Amino acid sequence: MDFTPLSRFIDRITAWRIPWAEVLVMHRNETVFRYRAGYADLEAKTPIDEDRIIYLYSLTKILTCTAALQLVEKGTILLGDPLSDYLPEFAEMKVRKAQTDDGWATEPAERPITVRDLFAMTAGFSYDLAAPSIKEAVERTNGRLPTREFAKALAKEPLLFEPGTRWNYSLCHDVLAALVEEVDGRRFSAYVHEEITGPLGMRDTGFFLSEAQQSRLVPQYVFNDELGKADHMDGNWYLIGTEFESGGAGLLSTVSDYALFLNTLTNRGTSPEGVRILSAASVDLMRTDHLTDRTRSDYNWAHHAGYGYGLGVRTHVSAAGSGSLSPLGEFGWSGAAGSFAIIDPESQLTVMYAQHLVNNQEPYVHPRLKNIVYSCLK
Template identity: 85%
Template sequence: MDFAPLSKFIDRITAWRIPWAEVLVVHRNETVFRYRAGCADLEANIPIDEDRIIYLYSLTKIMTCVAALQLVEKGAILLGDPISEYLPEFTEMTVRKQQEDGGHATEPAQHPITVRDLFTMTAGFSYDLASPSLRDALKRTDGKMTTREFATALAQEPLLFEPGTRWNYSLCHDVLAALVEAVDGRRFSLYVRDEITGPLSMADTGFHLSEAQLGRLAPQYEYKDELGKAVRMDGNWYRLGSEFDSGGAGLLSTVSDYARFLNALTNRGTSPEGARILSAASIDLMRTDHLTARTRGDYNWAHHAGYGYGLGVRTHVSEAGSGSLSPLGEFGWSGAAGSFAIIDPESQLTVMYAQHLVNNQEPYVHPRLKNIVYSCLEK
């Protein structure tokens, strides 16, 4: 293995517009390469270091789906169940319909939202964090809206389409976290700690940081073209209130910590130390393509060409379509500030890539990084 091309790529993108970047490569449970470059704090000129905590944003979604799949394994829920069995506020939903005059009206939904719809982004939700019901709930709770209160508020908004008929990247996994709370009884952050991060010895991963951990939180940036530089932009704008455990974007972690979780999935649900968080059968279900003839056209992000969508993850289904050097069945996801996960049981490969830039250059960075990693394995 020769990872020189990977380090050169990290050097190139951090010399370009990304303040810092780090990549960790685990092969057959051994760390075979780790490299970081750039400054965690541009103003103070502080280099990126190993223990920096970052916002994972949508990389949270993988862990939320693992948490819900644990309930599937326990027989507590089924993918085909209507979510109204657990979250009754979703019993009578409406769908927004466009009228001939260009206006909109709402009609009763003909189909219930199912648990599967939450996993697969087919529930009909949007990603509008400023919708009237959410704004009202945040105001009513004085900024302390809980995960369950979030779901109750979202249920008041009309759906964009009939559940199950389209794919739309949305707040589905935030509702999935509320469903886990409703079924299990624990607050979502406590469930995740007890059932996933605790067993995997992930001390630096969670929805809420201690004072000591806050001191290790990396500054976050946005690149301003008009200024020709990255400008500090701290905060997680997906976190609606101090008590909201966002299953879609709320986790914070370090590169080392989250790689432990990703590697357990690479090992088909069990850590190298023997802590099992999912069965191999659940891992295979997770990375199965769940898109249908009706929904496939909606999953049209150019840098995900050749990929299907599983239970909260991209999953590689066509080498010809993707142009990717990874094998079929490789899966993972990414986050709004540019973090990126590769999970590959066939190659026994785990990759955790991190950066902290909200206009993240994901379509450029991630496919290239992936191909470089796999080419380096062959050298």
């Protein structure tokens, strides 16, 4: 394996507009390549170094869906169950039908939201964290907004469409975290630590940082096109409450730490050390395309051409459609600041890519990085 083209690509994008980037490649459970370039702090010209902590943003979603699939394995929940069996606030949902002078006309939903809809982004939710009911709940809880209170607030908002009839990237996985809390009885962060990150030895992955970890949180940037430079942008704008454990975007981690989790999925649920977090059958269900004839046209992101959508992950279904060098069944997801995961059981390949730029250039970077990685394998 010669990963020179991959290091050149990292050098190129960090000389372009991305302050720093790091990639870790694992093959057959061995780290075969790791490279980083650029500055953790542009103003101080501090080179990016190992074990820096980043906001994972939507890379959180893969772990949240893993946690919920564990409950499916235990028989605690089923994908076809109505969500209201567990979270009763979702029993009588309204659906937007037409806009009026006074707002939106709504009608009672004809279909119940199911657990599967949460996994598959077909519940009918939006991604509006400033919705009136959510803002009211933040104020009512004095800025705490525990995860269950978030779900109760979201249930007061009308759905964008009948559950199961369309695909829309939304707050589904944040509600999925609330579902895990409700049926398991532990806070979502405690469940994640005790059932996934702790057993896998992931010491730097969680929803909150210790004082020591805070010192390793790398600055976050947004590129200013008018000035032609990257500016600081502090904080995770998805964290709208001090106790809100966002299943969709709340985790922080390091490249090394999250690679342990991703590689466990590459091994179809069991780590190289023998720690099992999912069965192989559950991993295969996760990476099965769950789009239907009705929902497929909604999943239309250009850089995901040739991919379907599984249980919280993109999944490769057509090489002709994607132009990707990865095999069918390769899966993963990405995060708002540009982090990117490749999970490939067939090739026994795991890739964790990280950066910390919120206007992240994902459509340019991720497909190219993926093809370069596969071209380097022998």
